[in-house]
Amino acid sequence: MSVKVMIPTPLRPHADGKAAVEFQAKSVAEALDQLTAQYADLKKHLFTEEGSLRSFVNVYVNGEDIRYLAQENTPTKDGDTIKIIPSIAGGSVTPTTTENPFGAVLQN
Amino acid sequence: MADSTTLSISSGLAERIRKHGAETYPHECCGALLGRDAGLGSDQKRVREVLDCLPLVNRRDDSPNNRFSIAPMDVIEADRVAQARGMELIGWYHSHPDHPARPSEYDRNHAWPWFSYIIVSVHAGVPKEMASWRLNDDRTEYSQEAIEIQSEAIARP
Numbered sequence: 320m321s322v323k324v325m326i327p328t329p330l331r332p333h334a335d336g337k338a339a340v341e342f343q344a345k346s347v348a349e350a351l352d353q354l355t356a357q358y359a360d361l362k363k364h365l366f367t368e369e370g371s372l373r374s375f376v377n378v379y380v381n382g383e384d385i386r387y388l389a390q391e392n393t394p395t396k397d398g399d400t401i402k403i404i405p406s407i408a409g410g411s412v413t414p415t416t417t418e419n420p421f422g423a424v425l426q427n
Numbered sequence: 428m429a430d431s432t433t434l435s436i437s438s439g440l441a442e443r444i445r446k447h448g449a450e451t452y453p454h455e456c457c458g459a460l461l462g463r464d465a466g467l468g469s470d471q472k473r474v475r476e477v478l479d480c481l482p483l484v485n486r487r488d489d490s491p492n493n494r495f496s497i498a499p500m501d502v503i504e505a506d507r508v509a510q511a512r513g514m515e516l517i518g519w520y521h522s523h524p525d526h527p528a529r530p531s532e533y534d535r536n537h538a539w540p541w542f543s544y545i546i547v548s549v550h551a552g553v554p555k556e557m558a559s560w561r562l563n564d565d566r567t568e569y570s571q572e573a574i575e576i577q578s579e580a581i582a583r584p
Contacts, residue, residue, distance in 0.1 A: 328541065329539040329542050330540070330541075360564070364540060377499045404503060407497035407519050407539070408487075408537040409531070409533060409537050409538065410487075411455065411493045411523035412493045412531055
């Protein structure tokens with residue numbers, strides 16, 4: 320069950336410069352676990368301190384956003400490609416309330 | 428790694444970013460920086476060149492005056508355009524209407540490492556200072572990177 324994980328440019332310095340790595344994984348969670356076990360520095364950029372994927376980290380399996388599949392439990396099979404795609408967000412002031420940084424665009 | 432970088436940009440491209448900020452005022456503008464990451468020079472300084480910029484749509488319809496967001500589909504498209512032009516996607520720009528060109532805590536919480544983040548301050552519709560920032564690898568703070576404005580005559584295409 321070899322699954323290819325594509326690493327975006329800004330994270331490659333934390334993954335020995337690699338653009339892609341392959342793992343034996345039956346789900347997205349398994350693949351990301353192995354990725355961050357192999358490259359520990361990636362963890363803080365991909366996951367919050369509570370362990371959930373950061374809101375600006377988007378994960379696609381064969382082009383499908385896992386938010387519309389089974390999230391991190393999305394199963395993977397031999398030959399699948401997992402892509403990590405950044406969203407970019409920011410703003411001039413610090414928020415006073417919890418908000419969705421991507422407005423309506425990425426709401427589940 | 429983020430503490431000894433310089434971002435080189437032509438005066439024309441810098442002006443385009445400033446104008447974009449003025450056009451969208453009082454809302455934040457945003458866009459992609461395309462160019463080349465030249466790596467470490469002989470003086471151990473990392474120089475990045477912005478060779479083009481790509482204005483993008485601010486997807487934060489609910490709060491565009493103090494927020495911006497660039498959807499993943501737009502990130503993918505910016506990356507495709509960069510590669511088609513023989514460049515890399517090296518960072519992003521956005522404006523801070525009536526706020527300084529300094530990253531907010533919100534900016535830091537949502538930033539990626541490695542990318543350069545140009546912020547242009549726009550006061551009462553008039554673009555003012557511009558600064559570039561990079562998130563430190565431990566995500567705790569930004570480092571400012573120097574911006575070198577190149578005159579059009581010597582800027583590379």
